[in-house]
Amino acid sequence: MSSATKIMSMDSDSIKKYLFNMAMKSQWEEVVQAYRENKLALRARITKSGDTALHIAVSDGQEEHVEKLVKLVSKKELEIQNERGNTPLHFAAAQGNLRMCECIAKDHPSLVSILNKDKETPLFLAALHGKKDAFLCLHCICTPGESQPNYSCCRREDGETILHCAIAGDYFDLAFHIIALYKDLVNSVNEVGFSPLHLLASKPSAFKSGSYLRPWSKIIYHCILVDELKVEEAHHFHDRVINTINSEKAAEYPENYKTCINFLLVFWKMAQALGKRSTESENPEPKGGNPGHYNACFDYVKLLSKAMLIVLGLGSTEIRKIRNKKEKHKWAVQIMDKLLESASMYEYEDSGMNPQAATISPPKDDETKPYKISDGGDHITLGSIEEQPMILSPSTTDQQNENKGNSGTNGQEQKGVIGEGSLPPEVKENKTPEMEKKETPILIAAKNGITEMVEKILELFPVAIHDLNAQKKNIVLLAVENRQPHVYQLLLERKITKDSVFRKVDKDGNSALHLAAKLGEYKPWLIPGAALQMQWEIKWYEFVKNSMPFHFFVRYNKKSQTARDIFTETHTEIVKDGGDWLAKTSQSCSVVAALIAAVAFSTASTVPGGTREENGKPTLENQPSFDVFSIASLVALCFSVTAMVMFLAILTSRYQERDFGKELPRKLLFGLTSLFVSIAAMLVSFCAGHFFVLKDELKYAAFPVYAITCLPVSFFAIAQFPLYVDLVWATFKKVPQRSYKD
Numbered sequence: 001m002s003s004a005t006k007i008m009s010m011d012s013d014s015i016k017k018y019l020f021n022m023a024m025k026s027q028w029e030e031v032v033q034a035y036r037e038n039k040l041a042l043r044a045r046i047t048k049s050g051d052t053a054l055h056i057a058v059s060d061g062q063e064e065h066v067e068k069l070v071k072l073v074s075k076k077e078l079e080i081q082n083e084r085g086n087t088p089l090h091f092a093a094a095q096g097n098l099r100m101c102e103c104i105a106k107d108h109p110s111l112v113s114i115l116n117k118d119k120e121t122p123l124f125l126a127a128l129h130g131k132k133d134a135f136l137c138l139h140c141i142c143t144p145g146e147s148q149p150n151y152s153c154c155r156r157e158d159g160e161t162i163l164h165c166a167i168a169g170d171y172f173d174l175a176f177h178i179i180a181l182y183k184d185l186v187n188s189v190n191e192v193g194f195s196p197l198h199l200l201a202s203k204p205s206a207f208k209s210g211s212y213l214r215p216w217s218k219i220i221y222h223c224i225l226v227d228e229l230k231v232e233e234a235h236h237f238h239d240r241v242i243n244t245i246n247s248e249k250a251a252e253y254p255e256n257y258k259t260c261i262n263f264l265l266v267f268w269k270m271a272q273a274l275g276k277r278s279t280e281s282e283n284p285e286p287k288g289g290n291p292g293h294y295n296a297c298f299d300y301v302k303l304l305s306k307a308m309l310i311v312l313g314l315g316s317t318e319i320r321k322i323r324n325k326k327e328k329h330k331w332a333v334q335i336m337d338k339l340l341e342s343a344s345m346y347e348y349e350d351s352g353m354n355p356q357a358a359t360i361s362p363p364k365d366d367e368t369k370p371y372k373i374s375d376g377g378d379h380i381t382l383g384s385i386e387e388q389p390m391i392l393s394p395s396t397t398d399q400q401n402e403n404k405g406n407s408g409t410n411g412q413e414q415k416g417v418i419g420e421g422s423l424p425p426e427v428k429e430n431k432t433p434e435m436e437k438k439e440t441p442i443l444i445a446a447k448n449g450i451t452e453m454v455e456k457i458l459e460l461f462p463v464a465i466h467d468l469n470a471q472k473k474n475i476v477l478l479a480v481e482n483r484q485p486h487v488y489q490l491l492l493e494r495k496i497t498k499d500s501v502f503r504k505v506d507k508d509g510n511s512a513l514h515l516a517a518k519l520g521e522y523k524p525w526l527i528p529g530a531a532l533q534m535q536w537e538i539k540w541y542e543f544v545k546n547s548m549p550f551h552f553f554v555r556y557n558k559k560s561q562t563a564r565d566i567f568t569e570t571h572t573e574i575v576k577d578g579g580d581w582l583a584k585t586s587q588s589c590s591v592v593a594a595l596i597a598a599v600a601f602s603t604a605s606t607v608p609g610g611t612r613e614e615n616g617k618p619t620l621e622n623q624p625s626f627d628v629f630s631i632a633s634l635v636a637l638c639f640s641v642t643a644m645v646m647f648l649a650i651l652t653s654r655y656q657e658r659d660f661g662k663e664l665p666r667k668l669l670f671g672l673t674s675l676f677v678s679i680a681a682m683l684v685s686f687c688a689g690h691f692f693v694l695k696d697e698l699k700y701a702a703f704p705v706y707a708i709t710c711l712p713v714s715f716f717a718i719a720q721f722p723l724y725v726d727l728v729w730a731t732f733k734k735v736p737q738r739s740y741k742d
Contacts, residue, residue, distance in 0.1 A: 003033070004033065004037050007033065007034050007037040007038050007041075008037050008038055010038055010040070011040070012040050012044065015034065015038055015040045015041050015044050016044045016045070016046050017046075018034060019031060019034055019041055019044055019046045019053045020046040020047070022034070022053075023046065023053055023056045023057070023060075026060070028057060028062050028065040029065075031053050031057070031065070031069070032065055032068045032069060032072070034053075035053070035069055035072045035073070036072055041053065042072070042073050042074075042077045043076075043077060043080060045080075045082075047082075049082050049083045049084070050081070050082035050083040051082045052077075052080055052082075052088075053069070054066070054069050054070075054073065054077070054078075054080075054088045055080075055082060055086075055088050055091060057069060057088075058088045058091040058092050058095075058097075058100055058104075059091050059095075061095070061097065063097065063099050063100055063103075066088075066092075066100050066103060066104075067099075067103050070103050070104055075108050075110075075111075078104060078108060078111055079111065079114060081114070081116065083117075084116055084117050084118075085115065085116030085117035085118070086116045087111065087114055087116075087122070088100075088104055089101065089104045089105055089111045089112070089114070089122045090114075090116055090120075090122050090125055092104060092122070092134070093122035093123065093125045093126040093129075093131065093134050093135075093138060094125045094126070094128075094129050094131070095129075095131070095134075096126065096129060096130075096131025096132075096133065096134040097134065098133045098134055098137055101122075101126075101134050101137050101138055102137055102141075105122070105137075105138060105141045105142075106141060109141050109142050109144075112138050112141055112142040112150075112153060113142065113150065113152065113153050118156065118157070119156050119157035120156055121153040121154075122138055123135065123138045123139065123142065123153040123154065123162070124153065124154065124155075124156060124162055124165070126138055127162035127163075127165050127166050127171075127174060127178065128162075128165045128169070129169075130166065130169050130170075130171035130174055131174075132171070132173055132174040132177065135162075135174060135177075135178075136177065136232070139181060143181075149181060149182050151182065151184065151185075154182060154185060155188070158190060158191050159188075159189065159190035159191040159192075160190045161185045161188045161190070161196075162178055162182070162185065163175060163178045163179065163182065163185040163186070163188065163196045164188075164190060164194075164196055164199060166178055167196050167199045167200050167203075167335065168199050170203070170206060170328060172206075172229070172328065172331035172332055172334070172335050173229060173331065175196075175335050176229040176231065176331070176334060176335060176338065177231055177232070179335070179338045179339070179342070180231045183342060186338075186339055186342040186343060187342070187343055192438075193438045194438075195441070196339055197336075197339045197340070197343070197441040198441050198444060200332065200335060200336055200339065200441075200453070201441040201442075201444035201445040201448065201450060201453055202444050202448065203332070203448075204448040204449055204450055205328075206328055206329065206332040207329055207332055207333070207450050207451075207452050207453070208329040208452070209449055209450055209451040209452055209486055210448060210449050210450055211325065211329065212526065213322075213325075217318075217322055220318075220319060220322050221322050221325070221326055224319075224322065224323050224326050226323070226326050226327050226330050228330065228331075228334060229331050229334050333452055336452065336453055336456060337456070340456055340457065340460055438469075438470075439467075439469045439470075440464065440467045441453065441457065442454060442457045442458070442464045442467055442475060443467055443468075443469055443473075443474075443475060443478055445457070446475045446478045446479045446482075446484065446487050447478040447479070447481070447482040447484065448482075448484075449479075449482070449484040449486060449487055449738055450487075451486045451487055451490050454475070454487055454490060455490060458494065465501055466500075466501070471506050471507055471508075472504075472505075472506045472507040473504075473506045474501060474504045475487075475491065475501075476488070476491055476501055476502050476504065476512055477504060477505075477506055477510075477511075477512055477515055479491065480512045480515045480516050480544055481515040481516075481518065482524070483524035483525065483540060483736070483738055484738055485540070485543075485735045485736060485737065485738060486738070488544070488547075489735070492547055502548060502552070503552070503553070503554075505554060505557070508557055508558050508559070509554070509556070509557035509558035509559075510557045510566075511553040511554045511557075511563070512544055512553060513541075513544055513545055513553040513563040514553075514557055514561070514563045514566055516540055516541050516544040516545070516563070517541055517563040517564065517566040517567035517570070518566050518567075518570050519537060519567075519570040519571055519574065524738065525537075525736050525737070525738070526736075526737045526738065527726055527729075527730050527736075527737075528723070528726060529578070529581050529723070529726070530574050530577035530578040530580075530581045531578035531579075531581050531582050531660060531664065531665070531668075532665070532726060532727065532730045533574060533578070534571065534574050534575060534578045534657070534660040535660050535661060535664075535665050535730055535731075536730060536736035537567075537571060537574070538657070538658075538660060538661040539661070539734070539735070539736050540735075540736050541563075541567060542661075543734070543735055543736075545563075567657075568657065571657060575655065575656075575657050575660070578655070578660055579655035582650055582653075582655070582664060582668065583650075583651060585668070585723075586647040586648075586650040586651050586668070586671070587647075587651065589643070589647050589671065589672065589675055589720070590643075590644055590647035590648065590651070592675065592679075593640050593641075593643035593644045593647060593671075593674075593675050593678065594640075594644055596636060596640040596643075596675075596678045596679060596682050597637060597640035597641050597644060597678075599636075599682060600633055600636035600637035600640055600678070600681075600682055600685070601637055603633045603636075603682075603685055603686070603689065625688050626688075628684065628685075628688040629685050629688035629689045632681045632682070632684040632685035632688060633681075633685040635677065635678070635681040636678045636679075636681035636682040636685055637678075638678075639674040639675075639677045639678035639681065640674070640675070640678035640682075642670075642671075642674040642678075643671050643672075643674035643675040643678060646667050646668075646670050646671030646674060647671050649667055650664060650667050650668060650671070653667075665727060665730065665731050666731065668727060669724075669727050669728065669731055672720065672723070672724050672727065673724075675720075676720075676721075676724065679714075683714070
């Protein structure tokens with residue numbers, strides 16, 4: 001019996017087992033033959049989750065075989081859903097496979113609108129996973145020509161839209177295209193009242209002001225030029241799709257070949273730019289326009305920077321990370337501008353200045369806490385929904401809505417996709433007064449330290465300066481409470497009425513000075529060690545206090561506490577930890593200082609070469625090496641004793657909170673400086689004194705020997721040097737710097 005005849009004679013159960021075995025063995029030609037010979041195979045579900053062979057082929061990335069299978073099935077077979085409600089197109093969209101998406105959906109555009117159990121369309125899944133090309137492909141299929149976009153494919157049951165998902169996943173290139181193609185989604189809100197701007201405001205790592213770069217990384221960061229986002233025109237995208245699909249397999253070159261090709265492409269573009277510039281010189285632009293040579297120079301700089309990166313190694317991990325970071329920063333600002341531009345007609349009807357009467361008292365913990373970033377990446381937990389997932393199920397809406405605040409971007413309903421009309425019915429019914437008082441984007445941006453967004457919103461909507469959250473905290477109070485110096489300084493520099501904004505108090509009567517004195521459970525400053533953290537806490541308190549006139553802030557809150565009372569109460573633990581840290585550091589350093597003092601004393605009392613009997617003068621007097629030895633020995637002795645005195649002074653200190661401001665850090669800085677100088681002087685005196693032994697026969701071999709001998713002692717200095725740098729920075733920097741996590 002032939003194979004085809006055997007397949008034709010199989011019943012339903014047999015064909016399922018056969019398809020499963022062939023799929024697991026990746027024998028896809030046999031699967032295609034089974035689809036061709038036996039009609040039962042077309043709708044056979046071969047896994048426990050209800051997947052057909054076509055589902056598995058798509059998941060396995062079998063592009064050629066998927067095309068063959070699609071030609072053998074009808075639309076009904078393409079609409080088959082597994083237990084999760086996913087069709088083969090859902091799988092292809094989630095993978096971002098452009099070729100399979102085009103193959104499956106081009107003749108059946110209605111497949112793009114099929115919902116799975118989570119009410120997600122293939123278009124939505126492509127956006128959820130950041131697959132821009134697949135998303136644009138499906139968009140072109142379901143929205144042919146100049147027709148109105150199909151907004152029913154863009155929203156999930158919980159109110160999350162494709163724009164929410166793109167911004168939440170840091171897919172800013174995709175988000176830029178979504179804003180251009182689906183303009184009505186800009187002001188859409190999910191079931192908890194968060195708009196895309198809210199999500200962007202909760203991602204400080206997406207902005208330069210919310211990221212920390214080391215000095216060397218800053219140099220590379222400024223040398224890298226990043227292109228701005230541009231919307232790809234439909235015909236260009238269509239041509240690119242056709243070229244991608246028609247090419248059976250993209251040419252794969254080794255990494256060094258790719259580098260050479262990229263390098264040659266850069267020079268080709270430079271040649272094109274030169275030709276363009278020569279043409280412009282023959283046909284000069286009219287007066288008032290931008291000179292062509294300025295643009296050409298800018299193009300040269302951009303191309304040269306790319307060439308430099310290629311020469312240095314475009315595959316360098318560090319350079320690639322910095323480039324990706326700069327792309328994210330620049331594109332996030334573009335997204336922010338687009339979101340605010342589209343919301344330019346928005347009026348702050350409910351800015352939070354007059355809280356609505358609430359039938360249910362606000363919970364104690366409904367304020368947004370400082371953002372958290374998981375160790376695995378940029379997953380941000382929004383403050384007002386902390387410890388809860390970003391995407392909420394309708395079944396938990398009642399309970400979780402009681403812990404929400406107000407949203408400042410509910411706005412007005414546009415074409416059924418924004419505002420209250422866009423929320424699910426169960427959300428409308430269960431909306432509470434607390435949900436009406438969620439924080440506005442400017443408040444979230446202020447507490448997260450996103451100065452770009454704060455400045456832009458205040459520029460477009462000056463009235464936003466008066467926004468309040470459920471705790472009656474405005475932008476100034478949140479910036480101070482969450483230790484955001486850049487935002488606070490930005491507000492100080494703006495010409496605003498300080499009496500009406502900086503004098504505000506929250507619902508507990510706390511002024512900005514009270515909140516500056518309050519320490520939370522997190523470490524807010526970019527400095528190691530509890531003692532230095534305490535020093536910067538004092539500096540932050542003094543900075544807020546001195547930034548305003550005398551007696552500007554209210555003295556007592558509703559609990560009859562002054563700012564100094566709150567400072568003492570909340571900093572008890574960190575004062576204790578700082579004292580312990582200083583004691584341990586001083587003990588370890590004083591031991592080394594005592595050892596160096598003993599060595600330096602014995603060295604200073606021993607004269608190389610002896611002395612003359614007639615006058616007691618050294619026999620090696622007036623020789624350069626002897627002079628270096630004498631001076632270095634004296635310096636090592638004096639500075640090691642000074643270091644011991646400083647560390648003993650720290651050990652005998654009272655460790656009061658005010659001592660951490662100036663006295664203790666200065667003693668530690670002076671002690672470490674003396675210790676480093678004494679270590680260096682001791683090594684110099686040793687080498688200079690020993691040089692007389694080797695100067696005749698092993699003169700040139702002495703220097704590497706001295707270098708190797710000094711390594712063990714130098715390791716201690718190298719290990720303590722970062723602490724020294726941090727201490728100098730913390731001591732001389734006037735305003736503390738906020739901590740960042742990438």
